Amino acid sequence: MTKVKAWTSGESGEPGFAEAFEVARKAVLQVTDIKTNRNKYYAIELHSAEGCEYRFRVFTHYGRTDDLETNPDAGQKECRYFSSLAEAESCFQQIYRQKTSASKGYREVALASTRIGSHQARGTGAGEIDAKTLERLARAKAAEKNGRPAEPPASRLSPGVSDLVRYIYDEAKGALTDTVAARITANGIETPLGILTLGQIEKGEAILQAAYDLFNKKRAKDRDEQLTRLSGEFYSAIPHRIGRSRAAVDAAVISSLEAFAQKQQTLQLMKDMLQVNGEGGDVLFSSRVDREYEALGTRIEWVDPADREFKELSKAVIKSQVKSKTIAVKNLFRVRRDAEWGQFADGVGNDRLLYHGSRISNWVGILSRGILLPKIVVSMGVHRTDAGWLGHGIYFGDAACTSLFYTTPGRRKTRLMAIARVALGKMKDYTKITYGLTEPPKGFDSCHGVRRKFGRPSEFADDEYVIYRPEQQRLEYLVEFTG
Structure with a gap:
């Protein structure tokens, strides 16, 4: 030519x-x-x-x-x-x-x-757009054509629930836009190039998984060079704020367990935020806290500190601490995800109320879709070689101070942890770390990492209870606390 x-x-x-x-x-x-x-x-x-x-x-x-x-x-x-x-x-x-x-x-x-290109092309799609994104865009256009209902004069939520919902959404949005080169708009997650699709996020997940598989092959040929290449491919798929200096660029290579965990959390957060963006497509942008609450799909009720229920559970949280006594309960909420209650494994037995802590930015996701089985986890500053010390399960503790280590404070200096009903059934006790489990041993329903005590040696510093089927747990309370 x-x-x-x-x-x-x-x-x-x-x-x-x-x-x-x-x-x-x-x-x-x-x-x-x-x-x-x-x-x-x-x-x-x-x-x-x-x-x-x-x-x-x-x-x-x-x-x-x-x-x-x-x-x-x-x-x-x-x-x-x-x-x-x-x-x-x-x-x-x-x-x-x-x-x-x-x-x-x-x-x-x-x-x-x-967001780039000619004036005619801006605002239109590009590349292969997945079916879910196309459905969401069609619903958003239909809603825009039909017009929005008038804003209500005031929220119908109690002040305690309203404050919580605003808090967790603000933390999730802030965590996302601080990490990824993106901002939250009426249309979703907007990068400098345009609105990300679910399919594009899944491309990022596939690249990250390939890099993680390579990371675990310690003797792979040209491993470091390939991790650098795959890191670049990941950032090509999911634009991040990297910086222009050589030091900032070098630090962006995804080559540690912590880095993989952080990127996985970011991708999950992006998927969670797209999920809660709602059929109308603008929940993340709306100032109506009621719509944000409805998008979670979870019933939340504030418990008055004067109520007996608050006093008993608050006392149990404080009393459960074995390593430190720093936790102070600020708010307590009843939570109910109907899907969890409907699927709960009632027949397993040995139900216990246990604690589950998570980063402040994760709670929009947890409340909207439940606790996920982990892909990559870093716990309490200790490098793990797979999903956890007892494999790929959902972890709980009977001491609130243990869950504290999994949490991070938000802008108002408080943290969140769940109290879940967990059907432990017959537990297999472990005193040695056992990597790679994907289910409990035959004849058991859960695993228990037994905390070491004087005269009882163990590799576990805390009691850890692990289930491998999500239907063995359901969220019942959310605790806002300082610690």
Whole structure:
């Protein structure tokens, strides 16, 4: 193909083109190469129009991704003009192949709505958009067409529940936007390139899993170099705030258990936030705390500190501490996820109320979809070689101070932990750490890491109770505390 002039936007002598053009094809590409410190985007579009000298053009918009955070119009814009569709398509494909070649390393990104490119392309989808995202977009358009109901004059929630809901949403949104190059808008999770789709997040999960598998192969050839490459691919799929300095870029390589855990938590948080964004598509942006509450799908009731229920449970939390006595209960909430109550394994028996702590940013997800079996976990500053000391299970403790170590404080200096009813059934006791379990031994329903005491040696510093089926637990209370 003959080389065609690339006209810089606004360049003198550039051929005219109709303002009302059609975007026949488009692709949004992204590359993050940690080795060469590249973090760039490249949008390609094929336009067609009537009534002008050239009926077709290939439009490109490219630059550094981090520049878009402060200026969506940053970067270079160029146009190449053609008389025939075949020539324009050939040029489009040539640029696409060149940019996605091994030497350039760009990857196509799936976006529900783009923020870059021509004015006609912005706000439209790019790449292969998954079915769930398409359904959500269709519902959002229908809701917009039908109009929103008037905002109620005031929340119908109790002040205690209203404050909790605002708190956990603010923490989840803050944790996400502090880590990922994104902001929360009426349309969802918006990166500098556009609105992320669920499918794009799942691409990030697949890359992270490949990197994690490689990380566990300690003697793999060129392991460090491959982890650097896969880290770049991960950031190409899920844009992050990395920084431009060499030190910041080097630190972004995903090469420790803590780093994998943090990225997995970020991806899960993104999926949780998309899930609660609701059928209308703007729960995350709405100022109505009632809509945020409804999106959780969990019944939450504030317990008055003067009630006997509060006093008894608060006393039990304080009394359960064995290592430290620092916890002070500030608020108590009854919680009920109907799905958990309906699926609860009543026949297992040996039910106990146990504690489960988690980061403050995780509670929108936990309340909306329940506690998940872990993929990657780092516990109490100790490096684990798999999901936990007793394998891939859901962990609980009978001492609130144990759960404290899994929590983080929020902006109002408080933490959250759940009190769950756990059907332990017949427990298998362990005094030695046993990695890799995916279920209890035959004839048992759960596993118990027995805390060491004087005269009873054990590798467990705390009592840990582990189940391997989510239906063996249900959330019953949420405790807000300091400690």
